[in-house]
Amino acid sequence: MSSPERQSISSDLATVTAMKSGDQSAMAELYDRYSSVVYAVALRILGDTMAAEDILQEVFLQLWRNPSAFDAARGSLGPWLAVITRNRAIDALRKRKPETDIEEVIVSVAPDLAGQADRSRAAERVRGVLSAMPSPQRSALEMAYFEGLSHSEIATKTGEPLGTIKTRIRAGLMALRKAFQT
Amino acid sequence: MSGHEQYGEDLALYALNALAGDDRTKLEQHLASCSECRLELEQLRGDGALLTLSTLGPKPPARSRQRLLDDVAKESAQVVRQTTMQQTSHPRVAWPRLLGWIAAAAMSVFVVLLWKENTVLRQSLAVVSDQSMQTSKELEELRRVAAPILSPQAQRITLVSMKTAPQPQGKAFYLRNRSNLVFVANNMPSLPPQKAYELWLIPMQGAPMPAGMFKPDARGSATVVNPPIPAGTQAKAFAITIENEAGSSTPTMPIVMMGTGE
Numbered sequence: 001m002s003s004p005e006r007q008s009i010s011s012d013l014a015t016v017t018a019m020k021s022g023d024q025s026a027m028a029e030l031y032d033r034y035s036s037v038v039y040a041v042a043l044r045i046l047g048d049t050m051a052a053e054d055i056l057q058e059v060f061l062q063l064w065r066n067p068s069a070f071d072a073a074r075g076s077l078g079p080w081l082a083v084i085t086r087n088r089a090i091d092a093l094r095k096r097k098p099e100t101d102i103e104e105v106i107v108s109v110a111p112d113l114a115g116q117a118d119r120s121r122a123a124e125r126v127r128g129v130l131s132a133m134p135s136p137q138r139s140a141l142e143m144a145y146f147e148g149l150s151h152s153e154i155a156t157k158t159g160e161p162l163g164t165i166k167t168r169i170r171a172g173l174m175a176l177r178k179a180f181q182t
Numbered sequence: 183m184s185g186h187e188q189y190g191e192d193l194a195l196y197a198l199n200a201l202a203g204d205d206r207t208k209l210e211q212h213l214a215s216c217s218e219c220r221l222e223l224e225q226l227r228g229d230g231a232l233l234t235l236s237t238l239g240p241k242p243p244a245r246s247r248q249r250l251l252d253d254v255a256k257e258s259a260q261v262v263r264q265t266t267m268q269q270t271s272h273p274r275v276a277w278p279r280l281l282g283w284i285a286a287a288a289m290s291v292f293v294v295l296l297w298k299e300n301t302v303l304r305q306s307l308a309v310v311s312d313q314s315m316q317t318s319k320e321l322e323e324l325r326r327v328a329a330p331i332l333s334p335q336a337q338r339i340t341l342v343s344m345k346t347a348p349q350p351q352g353k354a355f356y357l358r359n360r361s362n363l364v365f366v367a368n369n370m371p372s373l374p375p376q377k378a379y380e381l382w383l384i385p386m387q388g389a390p391m392p393a394g395m396f397k398p399d400a401r402g403s404a405t406v407v408n409p410p411i412p413a414g415t416q417a418k419a420f421a422i423t424i425e426n427e428a429g430s431s432t433p434t435m436p437i438v439m440m441g442t443g444e
């Protein structure tokens with residue numbers, strides 16, 4: 001882990017710890033740091049600014065009510081918030097009750113998203129990987145991640161065999177992993 | 183990737199919550215008993231989280247911030263009101279002075295008992311020290327060999343490629359037939375209070391075994407020496423997780439470091 005990453009994780013931990021004692025300015029600080037991440041994910045999935053704003057509100061309020069749900073030993077706050085947001089947005093998109101308790105979300109081995117510059121560089125790298133992917137592979141990955149479709153739903157939608165969909169999605173995730181291991 | 187290859191594709195789908203039906207049920211049953219696949223699952227969730235980076239750009243409207251902070255302030259005010267109501271409905275009871283004296287007397291008895299126990303322990307320690315002196319020659323030799331590794335005064339130098347910053351490193355020296363293990367770590371990140379690293383021996387078969395707790399010093403260095411390990415255990419790998427200071431009998435995911443034999 002690099003020194004800047006270690007520093008930002010320590011900073012997030014300190015801010016979440018402050019929130020546990022009811023420090024409202026700590027909540028404001030975390031909002032300023034990560035609201036753009038949360039909002040962007042929600043908007044991408046829901047395609048509606050009001051709905052995305054509601055998800056933004058819900059995710060941060062959940063964190064305010066239960067700051068202990070985030071365990072710095074298990075992952076970084078930025079990716080954790082991104083995954084929580086994705087799950088909530090998919091639930092809203094599919095009009096179903098939340099399927100995952102935020103305390104069950106464990107995200108490891110992802111770059112930290114606290115710094116704006118690091119975030120922009122990482123975003124550029126991800127977009128590069130996605131644009132280099134074969135179109136069917138990218139579509140399968142996006143349908144699973146941003147539309148919340150199951151592998152059988154994707155297979156039905158695309159007319160492709162189940163095995164092909166499984167292979168494409170796994171290959172897509174491996175390509176992303178590889179891009180951040182080099 | 184780590185984990186069982188035959189579950190690779192299903193794990194990827196499961197990480198995105200895109201696996202359904204019998205496949206999902208079978209995988210969940212497997213995950214209940216496979217720590218390697220659970221680790222791979224977390225890594226796949228991390229890979230999936232990278233997709234969120236492709237969405238970055240739009241900023242939330244300015245009103246959202248104030249809306250959130252207003253709701254936070256309202257909830258905090260509600261909590262304060264509830265706490266105040268609880269305190270006024272249960273007024274404090276004035277304890278008689280006698281109870282204070284009783285508490286002080288109990289404390290004195292406790293201190294005396296502790297002192298007595300301490301004396302017994304010191305006597306036992308003296309006996310043990312006498313016994314250990316009988317093997318001093320062998321011990322001295324072992325210390326001479328181990329000193330450069332274990333001594334806090336020893337310089338620890340990590341050599342890396344010229345373009346690479348020092349990374350967390352661990353070296354395990356394990357003699358299976360004697361159940362001897364020396365573990366040395368460098369450049370380990372510091373931990374939050376009440377947390378510690380736990381070393382695990384992953385046997386050829388069966389669940390990971392606890393192999394010692396450690397906390398890095400200010401320089402990120404730490405050692406574990408001869409933790410209790412069942413004799414003759416063959417190690418497939420060693421791993422490190424972050425646990426509460428008291429340790430854990432099973433690893434808490436994620437595994438932060440892992441290594442197999444050279």
